[in-house]
Amino acid sequence: MDLLLWRHAEAVDGTPDHARELTPRGIKQAQRIADWLKRNRPQRLKVMVSPTVRTRQTAEAFTDDFEIVSALGPERTVADILAATGWPDASGACLIVGHQPTLGRIAALLLSGTEADWTVKKGGLWWFTNRVRNGETQTVLRTVIANDLLDK
Template sequence: MDLLLWRHAEAEDGDDDFARALTGRGEKQAKAVARWLRQHLPRHLRIVASPTVRTRQTAEALDLPFEIERRIGPGAQPADLLAAAGWPSARGAVLLVGHQPGLGQLASLLLAGQESEWTIKKGALWWLTRRIREGEPQTVLRTVVSPDFLAGSK
């Protein structure tokens, strides 16, 4: 199974956390990562986004259908994210569009075996793969895509 973790792009400040929209820079970040992702889309991709405006706008940059899942909203814990993704047994690939600190905590749990405060930059995508080697399950970091290194995201 492939699990893609995409943190929402840069968003406006505001009191209503669910209503904060992407900034102009955030829109460029989302479009740049979406452009890269469309060129590398895994087969049978299921896209799940947090219900916040900024995560929905980030997901919309892909121009593909996606689900809204409250469990992966702000404050989501790694267990919530894993349940929403169906990790590790879901077929195909799942893209979660969500928030810090949950996404970083999930990445650290899957890659290092314990929850730590890892930071995923705004707009960045981490692509993880679960595989079996010599009878043992492994989680492998396939790639990290940062909007800062893609053309058109500045």
Template sequence: MDLLLWRHAEAVDGSPDHARELTQRGHKQARRMAAWLAENKPKHLRVLVSPTLRTRQTASAFADDFEIVSSLGPDGGVADILAATGWPDASGAALVVGHQPALGRLAALLLSGQEADWTIKKGALWWFTNRVRDDETQTVLRAVIPAELL
């Protein structure tokens, strides 16, 4: 399975939190990452998105067809992402467009074996895959792409 974690692009400050829109820079970040994803995406990719406006706007730069998952909102956690995606046992690939701190905490868990407060920058993508070697499931980090490098 492939698991792609895409933190929403830069959004305006303010409240209510769920209605915050992307800034002009955020739209540019989303378009650049979407172009990269279009060129490099894995086959059979499901796109799962937090219900907030900023995540939906980020995802919309890449796909018209995505699933809004309420548990992926700003208050969601690592267990919510794992449940929504089926990692590591589901087939195909899942792209989660979500929030800190859950995305960073999941990245830490996948790479170090325990949750920690790691930061995924706004607009950045982390791509994981898994494989089985000697009856052991291993996590492989395929890519980390900050939006400003695209």
């Protein structure tokens, strides 16, 4: 299984939290990652997004074919999100558009075996693969993309 974690792009400050929209900068951030994904996406990619406006707007830069999943909301846990994706046993690939600090905690868990407060930058993408080698399950980090390093 492939698991892609995409943190929503920059959003305006304010309340209610779930209604915050992307800033003009955030729209550009989302489009840069979306352009990269269009060229490099894994096959059989399922896209799941948090129910917030900013995550839906981020995903819309890439596709209109996504599922809004309440288990991906900003108040949800690592266990909630991993269960919603089927990691590590599901087939195919799943792109999650979600929030900090949970995405950073998932990245830490997958790479170190322990949840920790790692940071996924706004608009950033982390791509993991799960495989079995010699009877041992392995998590492989395929790429990390910081939005500000892509062509503008």
